[in-house]
Ligand code: ADP
């Protein structure tokens with residue numbers, strides 16, 4: 001069955017002040033409603049002034065998305081009655097958005113961009129004792145109201161929830177590289193997902209935070225809509241809410257039509273002409289984008305494309321970390337570093353539920369760790385254990401390895417092997433009878449006794465030698 005998915009992504013731009021006033025956008029340390037003023041609260045007579053930085057950020061993103069930037073900027077009022085906007089309208093762009101068209105390549109899929117526009121963020125509503133469908137009452141915090149948002153709308157070019165997720169991962173990496181958004185801030189990327197099947201009505205699932213949740217919400221919605229079709233019913237055009245706890249969607253309201261919003265150009269905000277020179281200046285100052293970075297780091301460090309992509313798209317800071325190991329600390333074998341970062345460092349970080357930034361891992365100590373493996377001071381097997389302790393504590397790996405050697409009594413491998421052989425006669429007989437797994441079993445037993453510090457190949461040699469000598 002033909003599935004069509006289109007996304008609307010709202011990105012909070014990391015400017016210091018709001019879109020039309022000088023209040024701070026960073027309210028992490030503020031009391032509710034502290035960062036507000038007559039402008040973002042929409043008092044009669046207050047005069048908004050556009051934040052030029054936010055426009056420049058928007059131009060950068062539109063450029064990265066290959067969109068056509070309008071030469072004249074207009075803002076419009078979108079009227080609706082809801083407490084998250086004190087003015088009863090939201091300033092947004094409608095008739096003429098910042099940019100139209102464009103595309104992003106995600107693997108083999110070329111995702112077309114429909115439009116990119118700027119708007120002000122509404123207030124944050126806290127639903128006390130429930131969610132939007134059943135809470136007892138709602139608290140409103142206008143600190144967020146008026147923060148600059150960039151809305152990126154795609155064409156319905158995705159066929160699976162996985163493609164939608166891959167696009168979001170790539171897009172967030174692009175935004176991070178452009179340096180206009182802070183992924184560590186709460187809800188800095190919010191996604192509305194639209195789904196339809198078999199040419200049926202489109203259903204919009206609103207305000208999903210987290211890419212894994214977008215994938216889940218879409219997965220659920222496809223199953224639900226297929227179920228309706230099977231019963232000869234149609235999905236109605238509506239807006240739904242994703243409940244992360246139950247992984248299901250619930251109906252919120254019938255989809256409003258454009259006409260319901262009564263858009264008008266905002267008379268308080270004059271249009272702004274963007275000169276060719278000002279657009280070019282922003283485009284010229286554009287930092288390296290993820291695709292360029294993948295090409296550069298795979299070329300100059302000899303990584304395969306897969307490694308480079310994981311480093312760049314997982315988290316910009318991870319790619320920065322890798323480059324720091326290889327340039328500032330001149331680590332000699334970049335593919336080896338990439339391999340350990342991708343396969344083991346990431347796993348330990350995920351296990352500790354932390355990202356590289358904000359963890360105790362540093363390039364200086366990490367290359368020390370790699371050095372221990374390269375010099376044969378520790379076995380790879382032991383390194384896979386050691387890295388967990390290192391990520392946990394951030395203590396120098398050399399020091400950790402020494403401590404562990406001191407605290408474990410010196411291993412006498414011969415003694416351990418001989419003990420395992422004599423207490424596992426049956427396994428020895430099975431091995432002699434041609435059962436290779438019996439040998440693996442004994443190697444495992446010995447390894448466990450040495451706290452995984454011995455080299456499995458050495459153990460194997462020793463077992464074979466002792467068995468043959470015992471004949
Ligand atoms: P609205 O504000 O009404 O949601 P937008 O133009 O902002 O309208 O967004 C429409 C979104 O819906 C786009 O992402 C678009 O790709 C998507 N879309 C449009 N038609 C379909 C469809 N038939 N199935 C799935 N998604 C669709």
Ligand code: MG
Pocket residue numbers: 008192
């Ligand atoms: Mg929309």
